[in-house]
Amino acid sequence: PQTAFANSSSDLKIEVKDIFQTTVSGIVLDSGGIPLPGANVVVKGTTNGTQTDFDGNFTLEVEDDAILVISYLGFVTKEVAVDGQSTINITLADDAAALDEVIVTGYQTETKRETTAAVSIVKAEELAAIPSGNVEQQLQGRVAGVTVITNGQPGTTSQIRIRGFGAFGGNEPLYVVDGLPVSNTEFLNPDDIETTTVLKDAAAASIYGARAANGVVVYTTKQGKRGKRKTEMTVNISSGVTDPNVGGALEILSPQDQARYTHIAYENDAAVSGDPVDYRHPQYGSNAIATLPDYLYADGVSGASASQVNLAQIQSNYENDPDNTFLIKPNLAGTNWYKEITRIAPISRFSVGFDGGTDNGRFYSGISGQNQSGILLENEFVRYTARFNSEWDIAPWLSIGENFQATYRSVTGGFGGNGGIGGANSESVILSAIRMPSIIPVYDEFGSFASTKAAGFGNARNPVRVLKNDNGDDKAYAVGGTGNIYVLLKPVDGLTIRSSLGGTYSNSHYNSYSYKYLGDSEPQASNGYSEGSNYFFNWTFTNTASYDKLFGKHRVKALAGIEALNTGVGRSINGSGINPFSTDLDFQSLSVVQSPVVNSNQFKGVNFYSLFGKLDYSFDDRYYITGVLRRDGSSRFGENNRYGVFPAVSGAWRVIAESFMQDQDVVSDLKFRAGWGQMGNSNNVDPNNQYSLYASDRSSTFYQTNGQASGTDEGFAASRIGNPDAKWETSTTLNIGFDASFFNNKLEFIFDWWQKDTEDLLYQLPLPGVTGNYASAPSVNIATMSNKGVDFEIVGRGNFTEDFSFEARVTAAFLTNKIEALAPGLDFFDGPSVRDIVATRNAVGHSLSSFYGYNVTGYFNSQAELDASVDVVRDEAGVAVLNQNGETTVALDAEGKPIPAQDGQGLGRFKYEDINGDGRITADDRKFLGSPVPDFTGGLTLNFKYKKLEFETYWYTSIGNEIWNQTKWYTDFYGVFEGSAKGPAAFNSWTPELGNNAQVPRWESASNFSTNTVGNSWYVEDGSYLRLQRLSFSYDFRGDLTDKLGLTKLKIGLSANNIWTYTNYSGIDPGVGGGADTNFGIDIGNYPVGPQYMINFEIGI
């Protein structure tokens, strides 16, 4: 090499260096010695660089005194001097504090170091760990402050609540996938997800303005990485089963015990009435000792003895009329109905991801399939996805990109409206299994389903028949695509302009069959068929400009944006009819049914038009301040209040960067954060709220005016009363927190104290009956609600030996939810009733959906107590002086107090607390009995790594919530549907000896105020629980074996999920949901979450 044309000393220096150019190569490894593909290796101060290949190798031409900067996401960036070496092997340390971890927030990304807000990140592998049909379920316990209420149906929608319940409805967070707001995330394949960020406070979320009040969950899918390299393929395969946990199901009485306790009930009835005992059950004989019949039902005769049954005649009747001829023998061993409706259900999922890049572009594509059976027969979930994400440079200042996913999704045989959330409120098949007496076999002697046509067993429907016949042939699916295309412009240094157009289109169709069945006591008289279809389309157009520039120690980032979107237009059509000529599946359609009814509907969605901006300023990585402003306009509101403005400010002080913190090695990071801001919510209001409308409705506004026996005339009625003045709900959030880590990041704390006050809550103030109740009441901005809490996260990590490390992560949240005000003059509203029992009340001063009813103080244990329990006459001072019979002495209880009079009172029945002390139990004696809102929720993840073996366990707990166990209403009172299956509570029903220790009231037929017709504290149980959600082992084969096989990755894992629960709750599963935020926590035949056992393979090529 030669020196040439050197004309200044500095130039000379460069030239000289050029002379000593050399080739350096090496391998980049992680601390476990595993090669890191795709790590950046750059010569410091230049653009000269490369990326490591799939074995972590790199080769680079450098000057021999160059300094290499080696960086890799999630690892501490390292600088190495070349010093003339030709081979350099580099080991990168895990960047435990991950301060430079990139967080995808609203419309932009930032590093953890600079964030001033309360945001949480969920690791991609945590989302993928438990196979569920909906990734949102995996947020449970992973993010402090996020409550997930779900159930065991595959593909079910869950109730996700970020930092409490801001409103009476519409509390679901905003989901954003690759910048595109979506109404749900059920389409996402967890293996496609790169990052998940939960924006919890206003500082983070208010950039989403009117839709951010319930927090925002931001997903980004895998994007591929830039740099010319081999395309990488990753294959994930999981397979396993869900176990229905039959052993943990509710017990029901054996046939013999059921019969015995039926007779005990008759004896107790007789004791009350003073009449001789009437052993009257149609099956158990008329003697004191109950006997079981030879036939429960023999073609019209219930409780028949063998001698009464003419089998030949019945056989011939069966041949003539098989639908209506049944011959049912008792199942003396007892049918376990829960077992009969459930199964060990297989799950499998595969994903193949391709991750590639070139110098001027990158792409990721993935396909996946998930087949998951529910533990209930015929409950199936299927999802296939294909994703393609890419980004290409057209010029150094211009790039285009797209994210696109096509999805096929099918859920059949599930139950409950609203994607499965509503299952807990309907009379589900699980409840049928609990109500079906064990003496009834699944099938009769002819192989038909046996059921309650046999008299004396209540009105449950054979749930196996319901599942197999009515669900087995059902089909339902949705196909759709979602995605966006975008353009990135970088006209000048630091400025990025992004324009994105995205949307979702989906189309769905279902066929549903129900079959005539005459064997139930409340039979299904017709064959039914229904079919329906809909399409849905939404779009979002977003334009943003962002600017990021460092001026010495001053850093300025700015973002400005404009966005227009529609939440979804569409149409639906569905029809139903009965008794097609043939029930052959190939024959049935709406064209061949009788009495066809067709309905259709159209919707136009809601338009939003928004302007927003964000300004971040930081000084010397020590002081940060951020301001956010968004203005939203929405067609949901009338012109008076169409626009809302949502500001937020937040700041942070990174104490660790101060000079006085440099000479210590205890604290490795310390940052204080504070933020204030406002966010909106408009979910809980009908798009037509501003209009007064009339509608026609076949069931409520039609009338036959011509005297015909068929058909009807169309009429109208006022269907909606408009409120043109409604506006957003506004929640004001204050968040104060700190992030700290100690001992070289071996111990980390993230702490946030927050308060969220929601004002102008939209509430459909119930209209007094006198104004008419058919028209929907308008939502008015009237109520206020407060939520406050503390979220924290503690992470501890360390090494026992060089090969043996651990990490422990605790996420925890305390929450208080309180309704602060409803409407003037209105202090509460009640939830709906289940079998005439209203369990919940939403009242000022209490949490949403608080339980409300009479307080059981014990049972009436003696005749003396009953005699004392009479209405009293009081003197002016309120002292009882006369009983209702005019006697001057009033019987008193042991404590010298009169016992209040109570309707339906009797020995062994509930005794209620006389709260207002007026001597009579009335509606005024109800009180609040608990709340389904947990005080505390938390998750604990423990991870141990020994060489290539990894063990992980994950626990979840919910503490301080109550459950209203409505299921007991069916199983624990003889008088509820006499003859239906009862539980072992019968054994501990009231006797004089048991007294207040009895588990349930006296076993008798009575059904009244003092037994089972009103809600009371007996239904309310502690719903706290601790659950071992996950236990997994995995082994990473990377090393010689993978090299030999030519693989970049090979990992095998075994895991078990939901395997153990500790709770005092007596029902089947304490994870109880509900149909609405104003009415949840009621257990009535919920779909339980069963244990799962899985094996997983991850292969990289």
Place this chain on the structure above:
Amino acid sequence: DEFLEIAPTGSLADAQVSTSEGIDGLLIGAYSMINGNLGGNRGSTPNHWLVGSVLGGDANKGTDPGDGAALATFQRFQADATFNEINGLWTARYEGISRCNTVLSTVAKSSESLPAEKVTEVNAQARMLRGHFYFDLKKNFNNIVVFDETVLPTDIVLIPNDGDAWALIEADFQYAYDNLPETTDAGRVNKWAAASYMGKAKLYQKKYAEAKTWFDDVIANGVAWNGEKYALLDDYAKVFNAAFDNHVEAIMDVESSNETGSVRNSNWFDDLNYPYLTGNEGPGDCCGFFQPSFELANSFRTGADGLPLLDKSYNLPANEVKNDMGVATVDDFTPDAGPLDPRIDFSIGRRDIPYLGWKPHPGQAWIRVQAYGGPYSPKKFVYYADQEGTLTDASSWTRGYATMNYPIIRFADVLLMAAEAEIEAGTLENARTYVNMVRARAAKSEFWIKNEDGSDAANYVIEEYPAAQFASKESATEAVRFERKLELSGEGHRFFDLVRWGVAAEEINDYLNYEVQFLQSAYSGASFTAGKDEYRAIPQTQLDLQPGVLQQNPGY
């Protein structure tokens, strides 16, 4: 801003319903509330099977204690103001009033663009219906909120429940009488429905002389929708047979039909009021509600003279109607052989008696829990075997959606009300004539229930009243009142009659004390409290929604 305006879909705005056709639609919407359907509440049923018949002692709730458990509390007079069914009754009737007022106010706004005859034609129907809804509220709650179409909703909610309902009811019926035509579509109200209802309103107010004038007018001049003169049908059974709907005895009906896209347009209110576990051999198949009472069955006992036992001796052991309590269907049973009014077997389903073309009632096999609900099944509003699928709507899970019209007022009812008015006027012989018209129809032996062999299904004995029974006001009154019980049983009138006669406490407590012997768990602890139980509680929900405006009824 245009981008932020989205017009609502699938509904109509003010301008669209203010047209002539729109107003017709609103009027049909008002008619639609006659069937009381606002969410399918058992308290709001138009036939008052719960609040009129069960409370009055015609029947008990029936079925199983746990099925409609709260109704059991209600039939014992223990339900308090929170009893949800009563809120359903209140809201459904006020919804009806609201729809009538919407019609009237929309007509008022648009009257310039409508022909004058259209205005009166629509207004007269709307006011007739409004009068009906108010009447229903008045007899159930007594203290109610009264307003007409000129009051704005914001003011309605401030009106206390002490309005003069009778004034508005009478004004509405008068307007309807003055403006409605005689002949109409079969399903609409006509002039004579207004006259009949006016007479009924006068009777409830004990304005007997005025009532008599109205009833005289109806009896002399009243015609049905098709112009035919009102009359009693020959065959009592035809009154309760959908095949004969809109007959000359029907004065005002709840119209019912099938194939409408919703079973709510058929008899949704009786959908569970069928024998239980009948399979294909019986109607409905579910659910065993509304079981006729022992006391009602006994009431059909006659003496050898064919007259009812007005001294209540029908409840003496010697006279009680023999029933199959405790007798299994497979065991033998011999039905009652004593003299019975033939209407018993049109009104009550009982063991071994032919049941509407189905098989003879098998007794226990069709009863859900005999010890709880007694041995009887409902029969009056149950459809015939040959009507399955043609006069029922099969599009729902139960077969029990029949299309029989429910008579709000029928001519026999008018005759018996007229008889009451005649007694008060001192024209006892006229009263006897009316009562005997009703009895004479029941006495037509060719229409009695027959066994397959053509013999009478029971020992039916019925005669018209001799003059002696109507010799004094007291004995005449006794006879007329008892005739209402027999003729109109199960039709939702009994409780309201007992209350307006001022005998509810005595009669109902007698009933409860009798019935509890057989139905211990259904009725133990039940009693009627005079001064309280005559009217239903103002629903707690409504008191909560209008605090300080509505006052609770006495005793609650």
